Structure formats: structure tokens, C-alpha cells
Amino acid sequence: LQSHSKEEEEDTPITRFQQYLRFNTAHPNPNYTAPISFLLDQARSIGLTSRTIEFVPGKPVLLLTWLGSNLNLSSILFNSHLDSVPAESEKWIHPPFSAHRTIDGHIYARGAQDDKCIGVQYLEAIRNLKSRSFSPLRTIHISYVPEEEIGGFGGMMKFAASSEFKDLNLGFVMDEGQASPGDEFRVFYAERTPWHLAIRANGMPGHGAKLYDNSAMENLMKSVELISRFRESQFDFVKAGKAANSEVISVNPVYLKAGTPSTTGFVMNMQPSEAEVGYDLRLPPMADPVALKKRIAEEWAPSIRNMTYTLKQQGKLTDHLGRPIMTTTNDTNPWWSIFKQAVEATGGKLAKPEILISTTDSRFIRTLGIPVLGFSPMINTPILVHDHNEFLKDTVFMKGIGVYESVISALSSFEAA
Numbered sequence: 493l494q495s496h497s498k499e500e501e502e503d504t505p506i507t508r509f510q511q512y513l514r515f516n517t518a519h520p521n522p523n524y525t526a527p528i529s530f531l532l533d534q535a536r537s538i539g540l541t542s543r544t545i546e547f548v549p550g551k552p553v554l555l556l557t558w559l560g561s562n563l564n565l566s567s568i569l570f571n572s573h574l575d576s577v578p579a580e581s582e583k584w585i586h587p588p589f590s591a592h593r594t595i596d597g598h599i600y601a602r603g604a605q606d607d608k609c610i611g612v613q614y615l616e617a618i619r620n621l622k623s624r625s626f627s628p629l630r631t632i633h634i635s636y637v638p639e640e641e642i643g644g645f646g647g648m649m650k651f652a653a654s655s656e657f658k659d660l661n662l663g664f665v666m667d668e669g670q671a672s673p674g675d676e677f678r679v680f681y682a683e684r685t686p687w688h689l690a691i692r693a694n695g696m697p698g699h700g701a702k703l704y705d706n707s708a709m710e711n712l713m714k715s716v717e718l719i720s721r722f723r724e725s726q727f728d729f730v731k732a733g734k735a736a737n738s739e740v741i742s743v744n745p746v747y748l749k750a751g752t753p754s755t756t757g758f759v760m761n762m763q764p765s766e767a768e769v770g771y772d773l774r775l776p777p778m779a780d781p782v783a784l785k786k787r788i789a790e791e792w793a794p795s796i797r798n799m800t801y802t803l804k805q806q807g808k809l810t811d812h813l814g815r816p817i818m819t820t821t822n823d824t825n826p827w828w829s830i831f832k833q834a835v836e837a838t839g840g841k842l843a844k845p846e847i848l849i850s851t852t853d854s855r856f857i858r859t860l861g862i863p864v865l866g867f868s869p870m871i872n873t874p875i876l877v878h879d880h881n882e883f884l885k886d887t888v889f890m891k892g893i894g895v896y897e898s899v900i901s902a903l904s905s906f907e908a909a
């Protein structure tokens with residue numbers, strides 16, 4: 493593979509994307525300082541004002557602004573996160589922070605799709621709009637937040653609850669979406685509620701050779717089987733084509749903890765007195781959380797089998813009446829119509845709006861009653877979020893800039909509401 497060394501010395505949207513990708517912002521030790529100083533340089537060269545706010549020490553939020561001509565109108569925000577999930581370097585074909593560009597234009601990096609692409613595309617779109625002397629009616633903000641990948645609690649959760657956020661007077665927000673393997677752009681209007689469930693079993697310990705009832709392991713495994721059956725029942729809806737992955741409840745085991753450690757591994761002739769399993773659960777907006785809680789208490793972790801559990805809901809996805817929060821995607825929401833037309837004006841097509849399978853920072857903004865659409869303009873691209881060998885093709889990245897030019901100019905020119 494030949495590298496594009498000559499081009500990489502130049503300053504182009506692609507090389508700026510590569511530069512941004514080379515900052516290692518992966519957990520557990522994301523470097524936030526270097527990418528923010530890079531973004532500040534970009535903002536200066538484009539002519540955007542900037543502010544850095546640290547709601548949590550060492551976890552900066554960067555806010556860039558292009559003032560509109562009518563300050564009475566609500567403003568619009570384009571959000572992305574600075575951080576990434578870890579990458580297992582040795583399992584990648586190109587190092588995850590090299591941003592290596594192959595001869596056929598694939599740019600490999602952790603964060604290439606999730607979600608450093610949009611962070612740079614927003615800026616490049618604005619750079620182009622400015623060079624065409626476009627002038628926005630509404631103020632345009634761009635935010636770069638930390639900690640999204642670990643729940644947003646030290647990032648967007650704090651930002652969205654701040655007076656600084658309130659003062660932005662936002663009417664509409666765009667945040668990350670997901671790649672589309674087909675040729676229609678995907679757009680997201682809601683998310684699933686994430687729950688972290690830990691189930692513990694307690695029982696009499698005993699000799700490894702003895703058959704007896706109600707050991708911790710036996711009881712935990714009973715629950716694991718029950719949960720697997722529930723998981724299958726949900727997955728069957730998906731496999732039968734009756735629901736999308738994001739429209740059913742997912743429950744996936746993420747850790748198992750049991751056994752009595754020894755110097756060589758585990759004590760083999762002891763049945764332990766404690767065992768634990770952890771699950772990642774996701775509830776679509778139409779699921780009944782009360783019914784699921786009942787199922788957990790009565791079937792998955794019943795006290796009559798000496799079981800206990802802890803359930804942690806990762807942020808609220810309901811309004812003050814307990815209703816799930818979804819952004820309207822029909823003509824009663826003018827922001828939706830403008831967005832849709834702006835994408836179509838570039839020759840693009842939008843797929844049927846979806847619920848996101850995972851969770852993003854959008855939930856903290858939707859709970860404030862502000863409409864948010866999740867969108868990352870990547871078509872004909874495999875979905876590689878959190879996977880090995882995450883990449884984005886240069887041509888796809890460049891087309892996305894054009895899509896945002898259309899979207900940003902249309903939304904910021906919207907006069908009513």
C-alpha cells in the first residue's frame with residue numbers, strides 16, 4: 493500500500509480530518525487538551541468565536557459560535573463528542589491512531605465514524621459557507637464534549653444542565669447518527685434507555701463433588717438461562733422482520749464473576765457461596781419499564797432463590813410525565829422538514845427515521861424539550877462503530893461536508909418559529 497505522503501503535507505479537509513483522528517482520545521485516558529487546541533486553531537482560521545468550559549476539572553467542553561444576524565431567533569447547535577472507545581491496536585490492519593489513508597481512500601482510525609468525522613465536517617462546511625459569503629440568520633453553535641462514550645455524565649449531562657447552555661437559546665440540535673451500508677442516509681429521532689443490571693446469587697458453599705440444591709452457581713445459572721430465553725424471544729422479532737434491532741429490548745451478558753481464586757487459577761473442588769452476572773439492557777421508548785422491573789424482581793433475581801440485584805438507569809429518557817422523548821419526524825416539526833429538504837437538495841435520500849440502537853448525548857438535550865436529530869452522513873459504508881478497523885472513505889467524508897453545507901445554511905436561514 494502506497495501512502496499519500498505528499499498530500500498529507502498539504503492542508504486539505506482530508507488532512508485536517510487525519511490530524512484530528514491522530515489525537516488519542518480513547519478511554520480510559522482520553523487526551524482532551526491536544527484536540528481542543530487543534531480545534532481552537534481551526535476555529536480561529538475560520539473566524540468563529542470560542543469558549544472552553546470545564547464543568548468537571550480536566551473534562552473540557554468546547555463551544556464555537558457563528559453569530560446570526562437576527563439574535564431574536566433561537567439558535568441551532570451541532571454537537572459531537574471528543575472521546576472514543578478503546579482500540580486493540582494489534583488487531584487492526586493499520587494502527588488505530590495513524591489515520592492511515594490507503595490508495596483506495598479508506599482512512600483507518602478509531603473515531604473515523606464515531607464521531608470525529610462530523611466534528612470536522614461541521615467546521616469544513618462552515619469554512620465553505622463563509623468563503624461563499626453566506627450569512628446566517630440564526631446563530632450557529634458547534635460543541636465538542638468529553639465523556640460521551642462513558643455515559644456523558646461528566647460532559648453533556650453537566651453542559652445541558654448549565655446556565656451557559658440555557659443562554660444559548662437553542663431551537664434545534666443535531667448530534668451523531670450512524671453509517672448506512674445502503675445508499676440512503678440514516679436519521680435518528682430517539683434512543684433506547686440503557687440499564688445496567690447486576691444479579692447476585694448467594695448459597696451454601698460445598699464440596700465440588702457434592703450434588704445439592706440451591707448453590708449460588710446453580711441459582712445464578714437458572715437466571716442466566718431464563719434471561720437467555722427472554723433475549724431470544726426479543727431477537728426472534730428482529731429475525732422475523734417484525735421489528736428493528738432498536739425496537740426490541742436487548743439484554744446481553746457482559747461479565748460473569750464467581751469462583752474461589754487460587755495461585756494457579758481457581759479452586760476446583762469448591763462450589764462458591766457467591767456468584768454474579770452483569771447485563772447491558774436497552775429499552776426502546778415503547779417498552780414498559782414497570783413490567784420489566786417486575787420480571788427482574790420476580791423471575792430473574794427472585795429473593796426466594798437467595799438472589800439480589802442492582803439496577804442502574806443510565807440517565808433519564810422520559811419527560812416530566814414519564815413519557816419517552818422522541819423528536820417528531822413529520823411536517824408538524826418544521827425543523828424536520830427543513831432538514832429533510834436540505835439533504836434532498838444535495839441529491840441525497842433519507843431512510844425511514846429510526847431509533848438509535850445505542851445511546852448518545854442527545855438524550856440530555858431531548859429531555860429539555862429541544863428537538864434533536866441524530867445524523868452522520870455516511871452512505872455505502874459498513875457500520876464500524878466500536879469495531880476493529882474502523883474506517884471512513886475520503887470521498888464519503890467529502891460528500892458529507894456538502895450535505896452539512898446544505899443543512900447548516902437551510903436551518904440557519906429558517907425565519908419562523
Ligand SMILES: CSCC[C@H](NC=O)C(=O)O
Pocket residue numbers: 640641642643644686806850851852
Ligand atoms: C450508558 S450510556 C453510555 C453511552 C454509550 N454510548 C455510545 O456507545 C452507550 O453505551 O450507548
Ligand SMILES: [Zn+2]
Pocket residue numbers: 573606607640668852
Ligand atoms: Zn459516538
Ligand SMILES: [Zn+2]
Pocket residue numbers: 577606641877878
Ligand atoms: Zn461510540
